[in-house]
Amino acid sequence: MSVVKIEMxxxxxxxxxxEIEKKCFPDEPWTRKMFESELENxxxxxxxxxxENSGDVVCYGGMWIIADIAEITNIAVAPNAQRQGLGEKTLNILLDVCRERGLAAVNLEVRENNAAALGLYEKLGFEAVGRRKKYYNNKHDAILMTKNLQR
Ligand SMILES: CC(C)(COP(=O)(O)OP(=O)(O)OC[C@H]1O[C@@H](n2cnc3c(N)ncnc32)[C@H](O)[C@@H]1OP(=O)(O)O)[C@@H](O)C(=O)NCCC(=O)NCCS
Known part of the structure; x- marks a missing residue:
């Protein structure tokens, strides 16, 4: 795989x-407006x-920072670029930003049956701290996870 450059x-x-959003979240992709509003937020x-070779976007991730807590809002890797460490790289860079800003913790929500995302979050030290019943399509629970950055 060629070099992947991370940019704001x-x-x-x-x-x-x-393009990636539609493939990764076919049920509920974010819209153009939603991404544009992140630029203003x-x-x-x-x-x-x-x-760097093709110029294609291959992964992305975002968060909201409120006081000393960050909330991961989105993270995805193009299906043809998955399992090559890009999800881990993206999340690690977001965590580095949180550490640089002295934040206390990072929170996120993940669908209970999203094995890839659960695997990624557990690998990077997130712990399950709660559950929202039938949060996705009134069917699947959301697992609430947190990573404490102060210990
Ligand atoms: C979740 C996602 C971002 C992971 O990105 P990725 O680049 O494929 O993951 P990485 O190659 O960086 O893997 C890092 C770790 O995540 C875990 N992981 C990744 N894919 C996995 C899979 N299919 N099954 C189980 N664990 C997996 C592993 O622990 C892996 O570490 P390892 O390579 O040492 O085994 C990617 O699968 C994706 O875009 N999924 C669709 C969108 C999505 O569900 N986003 C999260 C919403 S909460």
């Missing part, structure tokens, strides 16, 4: 992001990985 999201990334930090 800008308007030029959004077409590529939307002062509490949002949103990063994108771009393949």
């Amino acid at each position: 999201m800008n308007e030029t990334h959004i077409d590529g992001i939307l 002062m509490i949002s930090a949103f990063i994108v990985g771009v393949d």
